Amino acid sequence: MSKPLQTTDQIHAPHATRHDTRAARGFSLLELTLVIAIIGVLTAVVALNVGGLGGKAKIRSTEAGLSNIQTALNSYHLEYSAYPPDLRTLVTAKIMSADRPMLDGWKRDFYYDPRGRSKDQPYILMSSGEDGVSGNEDDIDIWTMLQKR
Numbered sequence: 001m002s003k004p005l006q007t008t009d010q011i012h013a014p015h016a017t018r019h020d021t022r023a024a025r026g027f028s029l030l031e032l033t034l035v036i037a038i039i040g041v042l043t044a045v046v047a048l049n050v051g052g053l054g055g056k057a058k059i060r061s062t063e064a065g066l067s068n069i070q071t072a073l074n075s076y077h078l079e080y081s082a083y084p085p086d087l088r089t090l091v092t093a094k095i096m097s098a099d100r101p102m103l104d105g106w107k108r109d110f111y112y113d114p115r116g117r118s119k120d121q122p123y124i125l126m127s128s129g130e131d132g133v134s135g136n137e138d139d140i141d142i143w144t145m146l147q148k149r
């Protein structure tokens with residue numbers, strides 16, 4: 001029996017089964033390290049930007065809450081010719097909804113005192129801010145908030 005004739009493709013076939021070392025090597029350790037470093041830097045930048053926005057969002061949320069409560073206090077005053085003794089009274093008088101918590105952006109109760117500072121500020125309504133301590137620069141007071149606008 002004679003051997004069948006080999007085609008050109010079959011002659012070069014052994015060469016095609018060899019692996020090209022450049023194509024199969026993948027990424028080097030240096031390339032992987034650079035990619036991981038870049039991802040780390042991008043993650044840090046995003047985290048800093050989002051963290052800063054979170055603080056501003058909490059301040060805006062607190063200011064919105066103060067404005068809503070002030071509107072409810074003014075409505076109560078129009079109806080009863082006095083300010084309520086506490087903020088819960090706004091809920092019992094059905095001026096504010098019970099399902100809307102009266103908390104600042106840091107999930108703490110607002111401070112309210114119906115005995116105001118003056119005739120122009122007939123009540124005290126404020127948040128102690130991010131640090132939770134009253135009497136410092138991060139406090140958010142309804143009256144100073146309105147002056148800034």
